[in-house]
Amino acid sequence: LISISVQVLQRWRRGEELFTSWAVPDGRWRKIADGIEGLIGDTPLVRIRSLSEQTGCEILAKAEMLNVGGSVKDRVALEMVQEATADGRLKPGGLITEGTAGSTGVSLAMVAASANCRCRIAMPDDAAEEKSALLQALGADVRRVRPVSITHPGHFVNVARREAAAEPGSALFANQFENLANFRAHLRTGAEIWRQTHGHLHAFVSGAGTGGTIAGVSSYLKSRDPRIQVMLVDPPGSSLFNKVKRGVLYAREEAEGKRLRNPFDTITEGIGINRITANFSLAQVDDAFKGSDREAVEMGAYLLRNDGLFVGSSAAMNCVGAVKAARVLGPGHTIVTVLCDGGQRHLSKFHNPDYLRQHGLAPECTGPDLSFVE
């Protein structure tokens, strides 16, 4: 106590702010979280210094890797489970099913455990082994099925739907693509962005997988200020770019060549789709950019080298989109995007030098210039 008093007195005599070193940040970090649910959402907005300096815009990103399950999908899993619990579709002891090889499974497994529910995840058996190992470690029951088209009854999404239907009254098919709880979870993401920027932003940029993020955030931000530009960044093999730019789901050349998205079309995971989901249909998108795998890989390496930011493939693609948006808007604008997850879940492909070299994608750029963004 005496030491603290002396320090305070010394600071006071030097005319310094008395309590700055004891100040605590705002938001969730100040509160004691009531269980893991309190560690979902309310993520910080990080200014990406290198991109901001190079573009002359403020490039800000929601640090979603800081959610308890390590990705933006925690928000969606929590909202889907909370809504289903509130209206009686899900009870303790009940079963949650989902068809996914992505982060949603991880988020659902954690949220389900906390809600005393069981979790069953169906995924294609060509998905990386470490994904099913992680889900099993989290207590989920993993069903691996042959990879077939979504129209086939054996597709992993259809398997998950059937497994829930087999336990009527006590099972929830989460259905992140069509379940609008996804959209509602991201209305909150939009509200957080609005609050954190005090409404001073000109554009929001994001890729879309289910479309929940871009739909929820765009709807909230435009409800507050319709001048905010919403821009989509779309990976190879996805046709949302054509939908936004030309009003058609496939470009003619894509449809003729039957180039529908498959896992080999792009290195990015979690973004890109060839149908309009219920969630994406609520998105208010003004413009779209195409992003290449090369740009995403270069950006992943760039952010690590220049900013110490280790992010996943969709987050890197979002940052590519933010740079393209900065070029369209010109210097002096504030652009917000999303860091969907961290790099740790991408060690076998996106952050694996051998894999990148084999696919001709080894990053080449050094230094802070952004000439790799076309």
Ligand code: PMP
């Ligand atoms: N990044 C990752 C890692 C994801 O798992 C997803 C969801 N599939 C997305 C981005 C895309 O977000 P959304 O589904 O909200 O469009």
